[in-house]
Amino acid sequence: MSSDADTTIQSDTQLGRCGLDHTRAERPGRGVIHTWGSTLIPTTREAPSDAESPSHILLSRAGYIRKLGSGIYDYLPLAWRTLRRISQIVREEMDAAGASELNLPVLLPIELYAGTRRDADYGDLLFKVTDRKGAVAALGPTHEEPITELVKGSINSYKQLPINLYQIQTKFRDEARPRSGLLRCREFIMKDAYSFHTALEGAGGLNETYDKMYAAYTNVFRRCGLDFTAVEAESGPIGGSASHEFMVNAPSGEDTILKCPVSGYAANVEKCEIGDRGLHTLDAEPTGELAEVHTPNLPGIDEVGKFMKVKPDRMLKTIVFAVTRHDGSRHWAIAVVRGDHDVNEGKVKIAVREMTGDANATVSLADEKAARAAGFAIGYVSPKVINSVKGTLLIIDHDAAQGGFWASGADKPDHHVKHFNWKREVGPILADLRYVKVGDARNAMAGDPSPRATGSRLETARGIEVGHIFKLGTKYSQAMGLSVLDAHQQSRPVIMGCYGIGVSRTMAASVEQNHDADGIVWPPAIAPYHVLITVLKPDAPEHREAARTIADRLASSGMDVLIDDRDERPGVKFKDADLIGLPVRLTIGDKALAEGAVEFKARRVPGKGEIVPLSDTVAKCRAAMSG
RNA sequence: CGGGGUGUAGCGCAGCUUGGUAGCGCGUUUGACUGGGGGUCAAAAGGUCGUGGGUUCAAAUCCCGCCACCCCGACCA
Incomplete structure (x- = not known):
């Protein structure tokens, strides 16, 4: 199939800087007809070794993208059509x-960011360039x-x-x-x-x-x-x-x-x-004598738990935050969650703002050095530290605000305690609402109660x-x-x-969502072309003519068509067809053609295709586009 | 930024330990056979072995620096 097979003139002009804007000088409602041989679709049997995710592997193998540098990709013709x-x-x-x-x-001149300080907030994430005068732009x-x-x-x-x-x-x-x-x-x-x-x-x-x-x-x-x-x-x-x-x-x-x-x-x-996690029981009686345990060189809560023979959900995790008030004053807040839970900084911030009545207070994970200097044994902090570091706020997650057995840090390096008891260890300040709040302070997990439907689980x-x-x-x-x-x-x-x-x-x-072992499966609306016509014998005039006729009808009906006119073996073409993932493949071959028909195969439907009379193909393809 | 790893033909890899003519598969080109799910045979093209320096008669191979890229973590409008 020669390139003059393209009956539709397509004039896609990229306007603007890096913009995607384009105009199409084609007849309204009419699709395009392109041939594989006259565009660039470099499919490969193997993916680059650095490709791991399905979309990366398939878009690379199917000739949509190619890596030019770390995090920088060429968009080849198929990708660009989809984009x-x-x-x-x-x-x-x-x-x-x-x-x-x-x-x-x-x-963007960096001065633009002066008022918003976002150059600092963004930090290294902001790409910067320097011009010949030394001026910096983002x-x-x-x-x-x-x-x-x-x-x-x-x-x-x-x-x-x-x-x-x-x-x-x-x-x-x-x-x-x-x-x-x-x-x-x-x-x-x-x-x-x-x-x-x-x-x-x-x-x-x-x-x-x-x-x-x-x-x-x-x-x-x-x-x-x-x-x-x-x-x-x-x-x-x-x-x-x-x-x-x-x-x-x-x-x-x-x-x-x-x-x-x-x-x-x-x-x-x-x-x-x-959702509601029930009443807290901070005033429960102790489960035993407070017992100190030497726990050296144990990096995480899991290791400490194993060493002490305590499950993570019976341990208290205490995280130290630095609070800066709107007026510039600074103090500390500690958040306590169960060992198997993760502290949620956003929720801690909300709690701090409620407690202080300062809607502009900022809360961030404490700098280790500064926190140590202030008296926090980072890695071994317990809630009772609020008695020794004055003015510290204590936010206790609902699931940690319970009685029963707890293990916790001992407020000194390399030591933990067993039988931590809220009332005994923290004392009367527990009841002081200015300093202590029980609330939501952790990330949600599967199985947690829904906040919107009683009895339902997330x-x-x-x-x-x-x-x-x-x-x-x-x-x-x-x-x-x-x-x-x-x-x-x-x-x-x-x-x-x-x-x-x-x-x-x-x-x-x-692609991550829509693919199978053979390749991409595009939703019709964003496929680069709607229909692939696989011509098994591109040298045979009757095959070429049939492909041309069907392509014209499909294009007239508004569909974009890619004709695989390459002189390749059928197996290669079928493999590539599956790989690039167009919604419909029409195969022009001797058998079907003898009956005035073609083989119709929807990409998303497994198995063999079906024989469809030439007169029905457009309707069949159209139906597949809305399916 | 911390930890680990890799750079050899368009793609995927071997060769490096033990220095001595740079190899394999896929792809590409030519020819023949073939022709419905990545064919067969024959021939061919294609690599300053990431880069700079050092050691050596001789470096893809050993040593040092740099660069690029990947993975795990930290981070992630």
């Missing part, structure tokens, strides 16, 4: 939700600063709000450890949107746009054909007050999410609340984060001086939201 499809779906849903597309620079990881700067200079009145602006472009993050191919890259494609409001509630408020974005994201991932879960999330270092993550469900996912099967509540580990699942929406509040507008006059001529800081979708990650996540 364009995902982008187009994103674009349509964003536009439908009232957002406007623009394109901001990737190269390669944009997200665009809160430049978009705020833009809006600040162009919007002055509440009448111009709300507005929601988005872009689709290449982003940069200097990841400490890029991994899993496209799932964690240093250079990746992302859609980021930012909305601006004068109010939280009501028409035109942030909440309204946030809900629209939630709906738009749901549409995007549903249209992409992905099985996903929207979970409640912590907003992280980006700041803000509320957020949801959209997770593609896949067992190979890096993130753990928790779901309540009864109420539908879903959240990530950092955020997930835990379940865990793995996911890949592909979308994240935040309520930012006024963090950036205040830091950068973005305000507008309201109807009463009062200057008001603008309230912001931001909304991201990892476009290249979505492609990889789809």
Whole structure:
């Protein structure tokens, strides 16, 4: 099949900087017809040795991506077509939700970050370049600063709000450890949107746009054909007050999410609340004499437990945090959880803020040296230390605020104690609500009581984060001086939201979720082509002609077609067909052709294909696209 | 950033211990046979052995520095 077989002229122009924008000069509703021989699909039998995750292996083997450096990948023609499809779906849903597309620079002068201090918050994660004059610029990881700067200079009145602006472009993050191919890259494609409001509630408020974005994201991932879960999330270092993550469900996912099967509540580990765990029994009687045990050179709670013959769920884990109040004053807080549980820093922060009444208090894991100097035997701390280090707050997780046998640190190096008793060891301060609080201080786990349905238990699942929406509040507008006059001529800081979708990650996540032993299985909506026509004898005129005729009909019907016109053995073509994963394969061979038919095979259906008359193939293919 | 590991042909690997003409499989090219699930035979092209230095008559191999990449952990809008 020669290249003049392409009857459709395709003019895809990459506009803008690293943007994905493109225009298609093809007839509306008509698909394209490309031939394998005239594009670049370098499939391989073996994957590069550094590829481990399914998406990395399959996208590499199937000729979609190629690694150029650590966390940097070429997008070959098939990948680019899929990325364009995902982008187009994103674009349509964003536009439908009232957002406007623009394109901001990737190269951002570091001075932009001066007000928000995010260069420090981001730290080494921010890619930096130095120009010939020695000026430093960041390669944009997200665009809160430049978009705020833009809006600040162009919007002055509440009448111009709300507005929601988005872009689709290449982003940069200097990841400490890029991994899993496209799932964690240093250079990746992302859609980021930012909305601006004068109010939280009501028409035109942030909440309204946030809900629209939630709906738009749901549409995007549903249209992409992905099985996903929207979970409640912590907003992280980006700041803000509320957020949801959209997770593609896949067992190979890096993130753990928790779901309540009864109420539908879903959240990530950092955020997930835990239901009622019953009354605490801090005043229970001792189980025995306090006994000190010498426990040298035991690095973790598991090792200590083994050595003392105590199970982790009977040990108290005490973690020291440094607290800085809004007025700059500093003190300590310790969080106590059961040995088999993990402390949740976000929950500790919430508890500290409640106890101090300081909504701006910051809480971070204590610096070891400073904590030791203050009197904490790091690694061997017990709750009773609050009596010796004055002013220390004590947050006890519900599951640790119980009577019975406990082992704990002994507040001196290399020693633990058995028969720790809350009332006896900590004393009267336990009842002082200014210093002691019993609450939720740990990560949720499978089997924990649901916070939304009595009697229901949380379940865990793995996911890949592909979308994240935040309520930012006024963090950036205040830091950068973005305000507008309201109807009463009062200057008001603008309230912001931001909304991201990892476009290249979505492609990889789809492969993680949709593949089998033979290769990729694309959802039709984001497959690079809809139909692969495998021509068994490309030299035979009648085979070529049949392929051409069917391809034309499919294209007229709006489907994109790839014709495998290579002079390869059938086995090679079938293997490659499975590998690249197009939803439908039509095989042109002698047997079927003699009956005026072709062989139809849906990629997702195992087994042999079926013989379909030429006249029915278009309808058959169309049906497969919606399945 | 801590720990471990790897750099030899487009891809996957051997050779290094014990220094002496750089090899294998896949892929690629040519020809013949073949033709419905990665074919057979024959011939061929393709590598400054990551890089800089050192030891040596001689270094892919031994020594030192550097760089790149991977894995585990820390970290992760």
